[in-house]
Amino acid sequence: MSDLFDLIVIGGGPGGYVAALRASQLGLNVAIVESTHFGGVCLNWGCIPTKTLLRSAEIFHNLQNLKEFGLAADNPTFDLEKIVARSRGVADRMRKGVAHLLKKAKVTTFDGRAKLAGRSGEAHKVEVTKEGQVVATIRAPHVILATGARARQLPGLETDGKLVWSAKEAMVPDSFPKKLLVIGSGAIGIEFASFYRDLGSEVTIAEVADRILIAEDPEISAQAQKAFEKRGIKILTSAKVGALKKDSNSVSTTIETPKGKTALTVDRIICAVGIVGNVEDLGLESTKVKIDRTHIVTDEFCRTDEPGLYAIGDVAGAPWLAHKASHEAVICVEKILGRTPEPLHALSIPGCTYSRPQIASVGMSEEKAKAAGKTVKVGRFPFLANGKAVAMGEPDGMTKVVFDATTGELLGAHMIGAEVTEMIQGYVIARAGELTEAELMETVFPHPTISETMHESVLAAFEGALHI
Template identity: 50%
Template structure:
């Protein structure tokens, strides 16, 4: 069994790389140890969005009177049905990847893949061990929930994101440790369906990678919804010997003991690089990640790596872009290296947050003289009509040349708006270009044009 390319891992990096390689006329095989689509489709991006949609529908029902709708009786969450729907969505997406593999004539080999030697992959499964060969081998094995020494997961009381999606019953209380996208999305979901939620964050602000104004606005909104937020706090120990969990948290003012039925560890991810044969074959590593060039080639001829196991943001869309660039280079094309400063980040709580490029603080630290424009959704006709006036759009431009440095949004549906900004920045659009680009009315996206205008003293609706 000899191929042009073998991809180990079928997540959004691996399966996208395989399909693009097939389109380019290469003979492809994908090795997958569990389910096609990887964590993203089966235990990450997709099923979490299904859970969040259920929470959003429940919130709509609870606020139906605000829209002039009277309901007979109160809404009730059927937790098992919510989980079942989420799993059904995930299963459907995984089957969609199966279809794409067949459509593109890609061989799928179930099992655990490992670099054996130059051009050789060893695959272990229930049928035993076999070897396949290829000119090029792409490692796309992704990541898993990271464990801290003080926060060991027993998968029952102290859990990771995977267990959070399939709990047998709705917990009465939950402590979420970590306030990145994973932690905040689960905090929002469980709080929305009636779980008492506390978020513990080590740094000074929640969603610490976001612009500080967005972070503070989100914190206000989540606190208003009933979530307890503890920043500048660190979990020192978890006692699970009793019925629930007793969590020792060190804060700026001392030490507290919190109690909850479940503790969710959302402190980032660890790379899946163990058992891949990297050390044995001399593949260079740095701080738990595979060292690659701009086209994802390792220091070993014929071996490449993409996705969570290499530099850059651990995001599905980043892995997909990396996979495409990697195989296009293998096929002899001349792809452009990925601009990691133009990668959108999204968090799908309510209100949503979306961002790309420099934060205001980062732009100043980089030496830019900046212009900042901010437009609140409270001044948006569409937001008012939708009953979603919380949040704003904040744009950052270089004062000298008008370069579009960054965008930071918080509000309803902003994850669908950020693509415009990513495209504009890719095309080197200036602030004045945005101002003169006519946006449809009434829409939430008008806030992008208005924020750009506000940065230059031309805003009409403020």
């Protein structure tokens, strides 16, 4: 086997494996190096297994509320070990699927850690090591770094795998925590809080910012907090978590907020306070690559300052989302081949939180649109006025849209409630197609569906919603 390839991809997550597949599809001879499992954190320890866990929790919640649907089931219970086993089984199935796709595409795979080792003429050299030994040296004129990221560690709140969990330990608990503290209220923290609360944990969320889900529109954030508190989740904002005191099977701390101090003893803590890019031990020191706060600096086509070297996905910075990584992969590969892909704009990337209720958004919040000097028109429509949502027993939720009052451009869309993560793509398409309120108002939405709230919210921003 020749050691020379057209493209080497370092990292087999949703950015790396998609880059390899697209490059092979377009005729390149591709190698991909992965040190653990294809699919990366997303498929193995993130997106997929967490959604599997959340599905079990949602079903368990529904079983406990059958009476309102005229149904009955005596004393529903859950088996945590089997819930976790199903989650791991789904992840394993999807991982094998990725490996099959790479094999089918004739991508050459290397098992090990990759490190840049200088140049050989116009080609970058990459050393692949396994258990400290170099097992291969390969070359290519183009190398894509897709090494992902890992959980951020806070001084004094470091994860230990037993009492203080990262997301990984939270997915495979050794026992069920009756009392749980979640530090951080981004998507990861909120999803785990939702999962464990639905199974019966007494959950507290501590957030250093003045509101939860800081990336979301403040109105959506406030409605989410109200929904979570209604479920019995205690939320502390503007919170500073003090020193941890660990016992054999519990941990105590004091949380300080503007309202005072709260002493808390819990079985486990989940620390979900962001991520740092995996930029170490890649051989970047001998390149022109720039690092900014643990992330590789790139241009709009994923190019670094080093010719022939690219970075995509989490290691290249926010937003830290699998679908962003996959789309960057396609852009990067097509640019390498001399095509003319459109750059990816952050405001066109949807964000989703799969808690109960779900949260989804794209574009600017009302607050940020006004701060950018936009004159806006805002429309809202409650799920309470939607027949399908009421019929499903899911009347709590809202769809909110923000338009430029002058041009009719859809600046942002923000949703909270049942199945909104499946619907936000409608607004993403509208933004990608540069549709205005006129096209959205003329679009026929099927009835009865929750998606009708999307139409009604647009009407509310302009001529007036019909059903409120």
